[in-house]
Amino acid sequence: MIDHLGAALLALAQPDVLLVILLSAVFGLFLGAIPGLTATMGAALLVPFAFFMEPLPALASIVTMSAMAIFAGDIPAALVRMPGTPSSAAYTEDSYRLAQKGQLGLVLGVDVASSVIGGLMGAVVLIVAAPRLAEFALNFASFEYFWLAVLGLSCAVLISPGSAVKGLIALLVGLLLSTVGIDVAQGYPRFTFGVIDLLSGISFIPAMIGLFGVSEVLRNVMAPGRMPPAARVPSRIFEGVWPVVARYRWNVLRSGAIGTFIGVLPGAGADIAAWLAYAVAKKRSKEGAEFGKGHIEPIVDAGTANNSSLAGDWVPALVFGIPGDSITAVVIGVLYMKGLRPGPMIFEQQPALVYSVYATFILANLLLIPLGYLAIRASGHILRVPRNVLMPAILAFCIVGAYAINNSLFDVGIMLATGVLGYVMERYGFPVAPVVLGLVLGPIVEQNFMTSAIKTHWDLTAFFGRPIGNALAAVTIGLWLLPLLSTLRARRRARRAPDGPVPSR
Amino acid sequence: MRRADVVSGGAAALAGAAAYALTLPFPELADGHPGPALFPRLVAGLMVLFGLVLAWQGARGEPAEAAEGGAATERAGVLNALLVVAAVVGYILVVERAGFVPTLGVLLFALMWRLGVRLGAAVGLAAGLAVGTYLLFARVLLVPLPRGPIPF
Numbered sequence: 001m002i003d004h005l006g007a008a009l010l011a012l013a014q015p016d017v018l019l020v021i022l023l024s025a026v027f028g029l030f031l032g033a034i035p036g037l038t039a040t041m042g043a044a045l046l047v048p049f050a051f052f053m054e055p056l057p058a059l060a061s062i063v064t065m066s067a068m069a070i071f072a073g074d075i076p077a078a079l080v081r082m083p084g085t086p087s088s089a090a091y092t093e094d095s096y097r098l099a100q101k102g103q104l105g106l107v108l109g110v111d112v113a114s115s116v117i118g119g120l121m122g123a124v125v126l127i128v129a130a131p132r133l134a135e136f137a138l139n140f141a142s143f144e145y146f147w148l149a150v151l152g153l154s155c156a157v158l159i160s161p162g163s164a165v166k167g168l169i170a171l172l173v174g175l176l177l178s179t180v181g182i183d184v185a186q187g188y189p190r191f192t193f194g195v196i197d198l199l200s201g202i203s204f205i206p207a208m209i210g211l212f213g214v215s216e217v218l219r220n221v222m223a224p225g226r227m228p229p230a231a232r233v234p235s236r237i238f239e240g241v242w243p244v245v246a247r248y249r250w251n252v253l254r255s256g257a258i259g260t261f262i263g264v265l266p267g268a269g270a271d272i273a274a275w276l277a278y279a280v281a282k283k284r285s286k287e288g289a290e291f292g293k294g295h296i297e298p299i300v301d302a303g304t305a306n307n308s309s310l311a312g313d314w315v316p317a318l319v320f321g322i323p324g325d326s327i328t329a330v331v332i333g334v335l336y337m338k339g340l341r342p343g344p345m346i347f348e349q350q351p352a353l354v355y356s357v358y359a360t361f362i363l364a365n366l367l368l369i370p371l372g373y374l375a376i377r378a379s380g381h382i383l384r385v386p387r388n389v390l391m392p393a394i395l396a397f398c399i400v401g402a403y404a405i406n407n408s409l410f411d412v413g414i415m416l417a418t419g420v421l422g423y424v425m426e427r428y429g430f431p432v433a434p435v436v437l438g439l440v441l442g443p444i445v446e447q448n449f450m451t452s453a454i455k456t457h458w459d460l461t462a463f464f465g466r467p468i469g470n471a472l473a474a475v476t477i478g479l480w481l482l483p484l485l486s487t488l489r490a491r492r493r494a495r496r497a498p499d500g501p502v503p504s505r
Numbered sequence: 506m507r508r509a510d511v512v513s514g515g516a517a518a519l520a521g522a523a524a525y526a527l528t529l530p531f532p533e534l535a536d537g538h539p540g541p542a543l544f545p546r547l548v549a550g551l552m553v554l555f556g557l558v559l560a561w562q563g564a565r566g567e568p569a570e571a572a573e574g575g576a577a578t579e580r581a582g583v584l585n586a587l588l589v590v591a592a593v594v595g596y597i598l599v600v601e602r603a604g605f606v607p608t609l610g611v612l613l614f615a616l617m618w619r620l621g622v623r624l625g626a627a628v629g630l631a632a633g634l635a636v637g638t639y640l641l642f643a644r645v646l647l648v649p650l651p652r653g654p655i656p657f
Contacts, residue, residue: 052646165559169517172552176524176545183541188532190541191524214593221589221620222582388620392613393634395589399596399609400638404648409597416593423586428513446544458538 001127008355011056012363020057021064021360025367028065029375032072033382034390035082036220039069039270040433041212043330045397047205047337048404055338056356059331063310063357064364066327067119070270070306071372074111074299075379078104079231087270087306090278090298097294105234109241110296112372114252114303117245119365121256121304122263122311127358129264130347133319137344142455143463145320146448147472149441152266152322154479156437162429164483170430173421174438175445177202184443185450197410204333204439206402206411207418211432212326213398214419217391219426233376248300251281259305263312267437269325270306270313277305311361318342318354322441326433329440337405510563514556521552588619604653605643610635 012018024046031037042065050058073084078095088095098107140148153175157167180191181201192198245252255277262273281301282288291298313324314331321342323329335342340350347354375382402415422432456462464470524545531542539546592612600608614631618624642648 048642048648049646052648163559165555165562166513169514169552169555169559172521172548172555173517175548176521176552179545179548185534185540186532188541190531190545191527214589218586218589221585221616386622388617388622389630391620392616392631395593395616396609396613396634396638399593400642400648400650403650404642404646407649409600409651412593412597416590416597420590428509430513442544449544450540453538454534458536 004351004355005127005359008352008359009363011352011356012060012359017057017060020053020061021363021367024061024065025068025364025371028068029072029371030382031065032069032084033075033375033379034385035076035080035084036216037394038085038212038216039066039073039087040208040326040330041216042066042069043327044205044208044212045394045401047209047330047334048401050334051337051405055335055340055350055353058334058338059353059357060360062327062331062334063360064367066310067115067307067361067364067368068371068375070310071111071115071368072375074115074303075108075376076383078107078111079233079379080383085271087274089271090274090302093292094295094298098296098299099231101294103296104231105237106240106244106296107299108233108376109237109239110244110299111303112237112369112376113241113245114300115307115372116365116368117252118256118259118304118306118308119310119368120362121253122260122308123358123361123365125260125264125308126311126314126361130315130318130354133315134344134347137319139468140320140344141466141469142448142451143466143469144472146445146452146463147469147476148266148320148322149444149448151472151476151479152316152437152441153445154476155265156267156434158479158482162431166430167434170425170432171434171438173425174435175442176438177207177435178439178442179446184447185454197408201443202418202439203406203408203411203414205330205337205405206415207439208326208330208333208436209398209402210415210418210420211422211435213394213401214415215422215426215432217395217398218419218423220387220391233379235377237373237376244296244300248297251297251301252304254284255281255301255305256308259308260312262305263309263324264315266316266320266322266324266441267434268309269327269433270309273309274302274306278302307365314357314361318346318357319344322444323437326436329436332440507563507566507568510566511560512563514559514561514563516556517559518553518556521549521554521556524549525553585619588616592616600651600653602653604655605650606635606639607653607655609638 028042031042032039043062046061046065050061069085070087073088074095076082076084077088077092078099081092081096083089083092095107153171157164157171181189181199183190189199258277258280259273262268262276278298278301281298282291285297287295287297313328316322316324317328317331321332323332332342340346398415399412402411403409405411425432452462453460464473528542528545528549532540534540592615596608596612610631613634614627617627617631622630639650643650
């Protein structure tokens with residue numbers, strides 16, 4: 001394995017690949033540091049570039065960009081109390097309040113350190129777990145893939161923060177959109193309304209660019225607020241960081257593990273990892289009551305968790321072709337675009353590529369130390385980039401990106417329609433990420449269900465006839481029952497203490 | 506009552522019902538089992554069900570806090586968003602006749618000007634960005650961008 005990693009690092013050391021990594025890093029740091037622009041939007045905007053690159057630099061660019069963007073989201077949280085990406089939202093209040101108490105340097109230093117350590121922990125788990133899981137997954141048939149995809153859909157709804165019903169409706173919207181076009185069983189055109197461009201279905205990449213790019217542009221131009229003035233960043237930001245990390249070493253380990261685990265779960269990404277690590281830290285800490293008032297501990301915890309989830313997200317994406325989060329949903333799109341089919345076979349057929357993904361995670365997280373430092377130094381300038389120039393420019397990139405994949409203006413229309421849809425959904429409090437997961441997982445669920453059903457002459461008991469499939473089915477059905485059980489428990493508790501506070505979701 | 510949830514839940518239920526209705530003419534498999542209609546009907550049916558659940562929850566729930574911002578900023582924001590949508594629709598309709606650089610240039614200028622960039626700066630930035638995007642995509646990445654009467 002070490003030999004393979006060494007070879008992969010050498011492959012990355014080509015000047016053109018290094019240049020791509022460096023440019024993606026700068027792009028990621030810029031996007032992450034600007035509130036309102038997210039890592040997922042960055043991944044969607046990178047696709048037209050990835051389209052024209054070799055697979056190795058294409059994947060390396062997305063890995064590097066996402067690692068940088070998730071870290072850089074911490075910078076405006078501390079400076080202007082606005083998370084740069086949703087993944088930094090959990091500890092924005094603590095970061096800002098500590099900065100106001102004169103500890104800005106320490107907060108940013110801890111942000112860098114926890115991101116790097118978390119990112120490297122996630123990378124180690126990816127490197128160790130993915131090939132083993134892939135060996136195991138070689139035994140999977142359509143039954144197992146069906147349950148796995150249903151499990152992914154269930155995770156996407158149940159783990160996402162906010163209203164579960166809204167998450168579910170968002171997922172159903174994605175699933176319904178995924179049924180547009182020729183169907184798998186009979187080749188019958190569904191919901192195409194005679195439009196030839198719709199026969200092949202709704203193009204996934206333009207839809208992503210719309211949902212995450214155009215909807216953000218719309219949101220930003222609807223409420224063109226001014227950025228509050230940022231505090232001055234001190235020049236020494238790594239001073240005092242090591243004692244903090246050493247003091248909270250167990251927190252780092254725990255949150256790195258939580259983050260990676262959330263990453264590995266299909267459909268749950270860095271933002272959920274950060275919230276969960278924050279919640280666990282608050283419960284376990286002696287000073288939990290001080291969280292949210294300017295405490296360094298939740299910054300260590302959630303800052304580690306969000307970066308560690310990034311590599312974890314690649315585990316289901318590479319092993320099963322099921323996205324770990326919305327960034328890896330784009331990655332799966334890129335792999336298909338390159339003629340590569342994610343799944344257990346990719347580890348045997350494209351070992352060099354898989355190892356170069358591992359190596360990029362290590363390289364990107366190490367690069368985060370110098371580049372993160374430079375981004376922090378430049379953050380005052382980045383935050384001053386005027387929105388009224390930036391938003392039209394992003395829209396231009398969205399248009400060209402959506403067009404470039406199939407050279408089709410119809411795709412630009414898809415981008416606009418999904419952009420408006422994403423905007424309206426967010427405005428009414430619906431999360432957008434489940435739409436994307438529905439779009440990606442819908443065909444996997446349907447195809448594997450139809451294949452299995454036709455293969456067994458519609459004997460549906462066959463879905464419960466194989467050990468691994470049964471285990472996956474049990475976990476999935478257990479997940480479905482969880483909300484029901486917690487409601488019943490809450491009711492029983494409320495009945496026992498009729499005057500007590502009513503538990504709320 | 507949470508009006509937003511009643512409205513959005515009702516809209517989801519209606520969309521689900523419409524999608525279900527559209528699946529009615531879908532054919533069955535040769536052995537009589539549901540084929541192309543099975544999955545969309547299941548999804549559309551669940552959408553009706555959970556749309557109604559959301560609307561019901563909204564009707565019973567406490568009203569949400571009022572959104573911040575006055576009516577004037579709200580109206581200006583809606584106009585900005587409508588201009589973004591109109592700009593993209595205009596781009597789709599015009600770009601193959603007028604060419605990439607002029608169309609994108611006009612789109613960028615219109616948006617920047619509307620969003621408050623000074624006239625001179627908007628012209629310069631829009632032209633620079635349109636040409637820059639063209640060079641990056643058409644020349645470096647070799648995307649065959651739509652051409653107009655002039656070759657770019």
